[in-house]
Each structure stands twice: as structure tokens, then as C-alpha cells.
Amino acid sequence: MTLPPVPDLRTVQLDLVEAQIKTLLVRFEGSAISDKEFWEMQFDLGLAWVGFPLGFGGLGVSPSLQEHIGNRLREAEAPSNFLRNPIGIGMGAPTVLVHASADLAKRLLKPIFTCDEIWCQLFSEPGAGSDVASVRTSAVRDGDEWIINGQKVWTTLAHVSKWGMLLTRTDITVSKHAGMTYFILDMESPGVEIRPLRQMTGDAEFNEVYFTDVRIPDSHRLGNVGDGWATALTTLMNERVSLGGTTAERESGPIGDAVRIWKELNSRLPHDRDRLAQLWIEAEVSRLTNIRASQMRMAGTPGPEGSVGKLISAELNKKIYEFCINLLGPQAMTYASYEMKRPGSIKIEREDGSFDVSKAFLRSRANSIEGGTSEIMKNILGERVLGLPREPRSDHNIAFSQLAKS
Numbered sequence: 123m124t125l126p127p128v129p130d131l132r133t134v135q136l137d138l139v140e141a142q143i144k145t146l147l148v149r150f151e152g153s154a155i156s157d158k159e160f161w162e163m164q165f166d167l168g169l170a171w172v173g174f175p176l177g178f179g180g181l182g183v184s185p186s187l188q189e190h191i192g193n194r195l196r197e198a199e200a201p202s203n204f205l206r207n208p209i210g211i212g213m214g215a216p217t218v219l220v221h222a223s224a225d226l227a228k229r230l231l232k233p234i235f236t237c238d239e240i241w242c243q244l245f246s247e248p249g250a251g252s253d254v255a256s257v258r259t260s261a262v263r264d265g266d267e268w269i270i271n272g273q274k275v276w277t278t279l280a281h282v283s284k285w286g287m288l289l290t291r292t293d294i295t296v297s298k299h300a301g302m303t304y305f306i307l308d309m310e311s312p313g314v315e316i317r318p319l320r321q322m323t324g325d326a327e328f329n330e331v332y333f334t335d336v337r338i339p340d341s342h343r344l345g346n347v348g349d350g351w352a353t354a355l356t357t358l359m360n361e362r363v364s365l366g367g368t369t370a371e372r373e374s375g376p377i378g379d380a381v382r383i384w385k386e387l388n389s390r391l392p393h394d395r396d397r398l399a400q401l402w403i404e405a406e407v408s409r410l411t412n413i414r415a416s417q418m419r420m421a422g423t424p425g426p427e428g429s430v431g432k433l434i435s436a437e438l439n440k441k442i443y444e445f446c447i448n449l450l451g452p453q454a455m456t457y458a459s460y461e462m463k464r465p466g467s468i469k470i471e472r473e474d475g476s477f478d479v480s481k482a483f484l485r486s487r488a489n490s491i492e493g494g495t496s497e498i499m500k501n502i503l504g505e506r507v508l509g510l511p512r513e514p515r516s517d518h519n520i521a522f523s524q525l526a527k528s
């Protein structure tokens with residue numbers, strides 16, 4: 123008797139995911155449901171973060187299958203939540219899954235996915251950006267609570283956030299990487315003050331955040347006291363993937379904008395066509411590299427290779443929108459409105475949904491700064507992927523209190 127061939131694990135997992143997608147889409151297509159109801163169902167069916175365990179928004183299968191879900195839901199024109207809560211979905215959720223207790227994770231994950239609770243990242247300070255391990259915001263223990271004092275800066279979406287991922291200094295007598303502790307902060311706590319910072323787009327997407335005797339319960343600590351750097355690395359590795367490692371459809375995003383503008387202008391100049399073709403090829407190589415990286419990615423925190431996608435997409439976005447502005451010529455010099463806005467999500471579109479290329483051009487300049495600058499990405503790739511010698515460090519094994527203030 124010959125036994126039927128055993129299907130490989132990926133096929134079994136794909137069949138399971140596909141069955142869940144069909145259930146979701148039958149409910150979506152059969153009735154008029156709100157975006158929130160859709161995301162609730164997506165979470166309950168384990169299609170929010172497919173690599174997460176059952177009951178936590180996942181099915182415990184390979185995270186690489188998330189791309190398949192994304193493609194299927196896009197085809198069905200299902201609502202997408204990512205730009206509404208990018209920091210919560212891309213960085214908060216994976217950090218919570220790895221470092222929070224099961225009870226706390228259960229409490230936090232679903233409202234992240236349904237966008238009922240928006241998240242922000244409270245890492246950067248005036249003296250701690252690229253070198254985020256230099257944070258000075260202090261956390262001092264007081265019984266079952268911690269008292270927070272200090273300042274953060276460039277905090278995207280803090281003004282609409284319920285929760286913040288907060289990196290603090292808890293010990294100045296040890297070296298800088300050893301003396302940090304990580305919390306999640308309820309942004310509605312007394313003593314939290316949020317002030318807008320205006321960008322060159324005119325919007326104030328990010329903020330300064332001040333803490334004056336803010337209290338956080340110890341149960342909202344993620345990781346051990348003094349282990350904040352390890353928890354922060356989980357957030358940062360996921361941030362790079364979330365900013366540069368997504369696998370969109372061919373000719374979508376910035377390169378899609380460029381092709382559309384080129385067609386609309388009916389440009390016949392060979393130089394424009396050659397430049398567009400070159401950018402298109404680079405965008406496609408970047409997209410295919412991201413697909414390969416996501417298929418190789420197993421469960422767990424992404425590695426330093428996430429920096430490749432972040433570096434390439436940041437530099438490419440700037441080149442693409444520069445090309446668009448050159449194509450459009452003087453008409454790209456007009457700017458619709460310079461009135462300060464406080465956007466509730468990260469979107470380039472105007473309020474009426476139309477696309478604003480001048481704004482996209484200005485906003486793209488931030489791509490090579492946010493989530494770590496391109497220089498820092500190159501350092502990470504050089505040291506951790508290519509194995510080149512490390513940068514000299516003058517702060518190694520020196521107590522934080524002995525370091526010069528930057």
C-alpha cells in the first residue's frame with residue numbers, strides 16, 4: 123500500500139490561513155460592517171499578526187504568511203488599519219508579545235489592532251537620538267509604582283495616543299546600556315504634557331512630551347529593571363521592518379505616484395523616461411528583496427537585515443519624489459495650505475483624499491532620519507551583517523554618571 127504524500131508544513135499553514143481569510147471575507151462581503159468590526163473579526167480569526175499565538179491575534183504559523191493575508195485583503199478592498207496606528211501595530215504589538223505578561227498582552231493587543239488605542243514611541247530626547255542609549259528621563263521606584271521626570275522629543279502621534287513605549291534611566295552608576303528600564307505609559311496620566319512640533323510640511327505630526335512626577339505602576343514595566351535596552355531593541359528591530367520592510371504590490375507607493383504623474387503629463391523627453399525606468403527598477407529590486415527577507419524571517423524578533431529595507435526605501439523615496447517635482451516643474455512649487463494641522467494618522471493625502479505630491483516630497487526628507495538615520499543603518503549593516511570592525515566607543519564600561527552630557 124502506498125501512503126499519500128505528506129503535505130509540507132508551509133502548505134498546511136497556508137491552507138489554514140486561507141480558510142480563515144475566506145471566513146473573514148464572507149462576513150465582510152455579506153454585510154455592511156464598520157472598519158472597526160472588520161478589524162475585530164480579523165483579530166479574532168488570528169489574521170492580525172499571523173505569527174502570534176492563538177488568542178493573541180495570531181495562528182502560531184510562519185509570520186511570512188502575513189504578506190499573503192495583506193495581498194488577499196487588498197484585492198478584496200478590505201479596510202487597512204496600518205496608517206491609523208503604525209507604531210502600535212508595527213512596533214508596540216511585537217514588543218508587548220515578547221516582553222509583557224500574558225494577561226497584559228491580552229489586555230493590550232486587540233485595541234491596538236482595532237485602533238481603539240493608538241500608540242507612540244517615547245525614546246528620543248534632545249541629547250539621545252541616534253545614540254538612544256543616552257536617555258536621561260529618570261524613573262525612580264516608589265513602592266509598587268515608578269515616578270517619571272524628564273523630556274522626550276519627536277514623538278509621532280503622541281497627541282492622539284493612549285499608550286507610549288517609554289525608555290527611562292533607572293541607574294546612573296552602571297554603564298549606559300545597563301541602566302535603563304522600559305515601561306508602557308498611559309498617556310492620559312497626570313503630569314504628561316504634550317506640545318506640538320511643526321514639520322516643514324506644515325503639519326505637527328510629532329511632539330515634545332514632558333513628564334513631571336508621572337506615576338507608572340510596576341505592572342506596566344516590560345522586561346526586568348535594568349534590561350530596558352534589550353526590550354528597546356525588540357521595538358527598534360521591528361521599527362526598521364515596519365518602516366522599510368513592507369512588501370507592497372508592484373508599482374505601488376512612491377514609484378506608483380511617479381508613474382501616474384509621468385503618464386498624466388504625457389512626457390516624451392527621453393531623459394525623463396530613462397530616469398523613471400531606473401527608479402522603477404530600483405523600487406522593484408527593493409520590493410523583491412523585502413519579499414525574500416520576509417519569507418526567510420522566522421518567528422521572533424527581526425534581525426539586523428531589517429536595516430537593508432529601511433536604508434534602501436528611505437533613500438529611494440527621496441529620489442522618487444525629487445523626480446516627481448522635477449517632472450512637474452513650476453506647478454510643484456505651489457503648496458496647497460501651510461496652516462498647521464495635527465493629523466490623527468500618518469497619511470500624505472489631503473483631507474479630501476487627493477494626493478499632494480509637494481507634501482510627499484517634503485515628507486520624504488524625514489524618511490532617512492525617522493527610525494534611525496541612513497548613516498546609522500549603514501553602521502548596523504557594516505558591523506552586524508558584513509562583520510566590519512565596530513566603531514570606536516569611548517563610553518564602554520564607564521558609569522553613566524561619569525559621561526559628558528551631550
Ligand SMILES: Cc1cc2nc3c(=O)[nH]c(=O)nc-3n(C[C@H](O)[C@H](O)[C@H](O)COP(=O)(O)OP(=O)(O)OC[C@H]3O[C@@H](n4cnc5c(N)ncnc54)[C@H](O)[C@@H]3O)c2cc1C
Nearest residue numbers: 243244245246251252276277278488491492493494495497
Ligand atoms: C518624522 C520623524 C518622526 C520621528 N518619530 C519618532 C518617534 O515617534 N519616537 C521617537 O522616539 N523618535 C522619533 N523620531 C526621532 C528619530 O528617531 C531621530 O531623529 C533619529 O534617531 C536621529 O536622532 P537625532 O535627530 O537626535 O540626530 P543625531 O543623532 O544628533 O544625528 C545628527 C546627525 O549625525 C549623524 N550621526 C549620529 N551618530 C552617528 C554615527 N555614530 N555615525 C555616523 N553618523 C552619525 C546622523 O546620521 C545625523 O545625520 C522621529 C524623527 C522624525 C524625523
